Amino acid sequence: MADIVQLENVRKYFPGVKALDGVSMTIRSGEVHALIGENGAGKSTLVKILTGIHDPTSGTILVDGEPASFRTPHDSQAAGITAIHQEASMFPNLTITENIFMGHHLRNRFGLLDWKTMEARTRELCERLSLAISPDTLVRDLSVAQRHQIEIIKALSIDARVIIMDEPTASLSLKEIQELYELVRTLREQGTAIVFISHKFEEIFEVADTYTVLRDGKYVGNGSVSDVTTDDLVRKMAGAALDRLFPERTPSIGEVALSVQGLTQAGVFEDVSFELRNGEILGFFGLIGAGRSELMQSIFGVRSRDAGSVTVAGERLDPLNPRKSMAQGLAFVPEDRQEQGVILDMSIIENTTLSSLRAVSRFGFPQKHTERSVTEGLAKRFSLRAARLEQRVAALSGGNQQKVVLSKWLATQPRILILDEPTRGIDVATKAAVHSFVGELADQGYAIILVSSELHEVLGMSDRILVMREGRLVAGFDSEDASAERVLATAIGAAAVEQGA
Numbered sequence: 001m002a003d004i005v006q007l008e009n010v011r012k013y014f015p016g017v018k019a020l021d022g023v024s025m026t027i028r029s030g031e032v033h034a035l036i037g038e039n040g041a042g043k044s045t046l047v048k049i050l051t052g053i054h055d056p057t058s059g060t061i062l063v064d065g066e067p068a069s070f071r072t073p074h075d076s077q078a079a080g081i082t083a084i085h086q087e088a089s090m091f092p093n094l095t096i097t098e099n100i101f102m103g104h105h106l107r108n109r110f111g112l113l114d115w116k117t118m119e120a121r122t123r124e125l126c127e128r129l130s131l132a133i134s135p136d137t138l139v140r141d142l143s144v145a146q147r148h149q150i151e152i153i154k155a156l157s158i159d160a161r162v163i164i165m166d167e168p169t170a171s172l173s174l175k176e177i178q179e180l181y182e183l184v185r186t187l188r189e190q191g192t193a194i195v196f197i198s199h200k201f202e203e204i205f206e207v208a209d210t211y212t213v214l215r216d217g218k219y220v221g222n223g224s225v226s227d228v229t230t231d232d233l234v235r236k237m238a239g240a241a242l243d244r245l246f247p248e249r250t251p252s253i254g255e256v257a258l259s260v261q262g263l264t265q266a267g268v269f270e271d272v273s274f275e276l277r278n279g280e281i282l283g284f285f286g287l288i289g290a291g292r293s294e295l296m297q298s299i300f301g302v303r304s305r306d307a308g309s310v311t312v313a314g315e316r317l318d319p320l321n322p323r324k325s326m327a328q329g330l331a332f333v334p335e336d337r338q339e340q341g342v343i344l345d346m347s348i349i350e351n352t353t354l355s356s357l358r359a360v361s362r363f364g365f366p367q368k369h370t371e372r373s374v375t376e377g378l379a380k381r382f383s384l385r386a387a388r389l390e391q392r393v394a395a396l397s398g399g400n401q402q403k404v405v406l407s408k409w410l411a412t413q414p415r416i417l418i419l420d421e422p423t424r425g426i427d428v429a430t431k432a433a434v435h436s437f438v439g440e441l442a443d444q445g446y447a448i449i450l451v452s453s454e455l456h457e458v459l460g461m462s463d464r465i466l467v468m469r470e471g472r473l474v475a476g477f478d479s480e481d482a483s484a485e486r487v488l489a490t491a492i493g494a495a496a497v498e499q500g501a
């Protein structure tokens, strides 16, 4: 396997932060290379250097053994390197072919745009990867997973030899994830080099051949995935072993805190009824698209409903009135941090105290030192990696932005907490911190709903688990009777094991 790209002793300093501090890595053709490390370790920064978005402070990049310098994304594309980002950057109202050839249209010998050839080429690439999508489909009609596939095709259309995927499976369903793995394997067989960034170990062991670990911007080690265990990798990433993933609790379940009756939004979720008690962690499991997030949005009041009621402490919550929900002690940590979670242009302190300004203000004026101490406490709790608390959230790594979202809602000191995928994109060590915090909150009497697509998380954390499928509650399990097989089977809809909710 030929070396395509070699990084030698690469550094990238931002004011106050050594995002990369002497990293070396070799990317070879026909190899899937996992890039792993905790939140803020420098993974995305390394990708940005490889794709010409950031200039390294120092260090060498060799392509095919020759020194290279990527001043713009165009330079690195010309060298055959491209990245597929988490938020797809395509034009929804254009077709697949139009998107793929955007910026490098093919022309015929008269200099006119040659759509026929471009379409044929798109079809050929789809076939090469065994994808059954028609090239004239509008991108807005594609699922998130299909958009990812098109991004991969786009990469191939410019003859990419290195394709970098930054947490590609975060918003894909189980089936779509399997399809992505297939695609990655096909690309590998065809000689493409893949750099794969993920916080999920199952996935690293499933697809990757080699790994490189970063810690605090420093290169810690590399090797063959077949020579290591999950524990080895965790130890390399965190610098220490992790004793246990989920907190031990002896739950004491109290009064009903939240009651949902017959909640319906036509075509999205149907006749959902359940009760949540003080001191309880109620897990909601289901496949992506089962309607869990939409249900939670409606309960909190940021999505409408057609029928049903939500009651907190004897008081009915109005539809579409999140203010009233918050006044009743409800907090909602949404799954999409970029859209609903944080304001990227504001500082960590501003974001953290945004929703709780009343709690930290006296006579209506926010108190600077209180804001700071509230934020400091939460930042410490979640080992937030930031140069200063006054820093803009936009400059934080993906996982650290997620921690700010969590802090912001916990700062409102809610009684009922709805967490939608709270640990997505968060590294293992911090995951454990979030879990133990959630466990403590429940022990203090908070009522908690935990929506997660990670089965282990739901099983490890919940006192009770409700399973949703196609907009309906299809089963309920006490934590003692919940096994991975049974919960997953009901979520997928495998018959026989179903129980009444």
Ligand SMILES: Nc1ncnc2c1ncn2[C@@H]1O[C@H](COP(=O)(O)OP(=O)(O)OP(=O)(O)O)[C@@H](O)[C@H]1O
Pocket: 014, 015, 017, 018, 019, 037, 038, 039, 040, 041, 042, 043, 044, 045, 046, 385, 386, 387, 394, 395, 396, 397, 398, 399, 400, 425
């Ligand atoms: N534009 C920037 N300005 C200042 N600091 C930055 C900037 N971009 C990244 N950083 C800092 O560099 C460090 C590395 O961030 P990076 O995004 O590479 O982490 P990551 O490994 O991708 O983490 P995650 O798993 O959370 O996505 C972090 O401390 C981050 O705050």
Ligand SMILES: [Mg+2]
Pocket: 043, 044, 045, 397, 398, 399
């Ligand atoms: Mg990142």
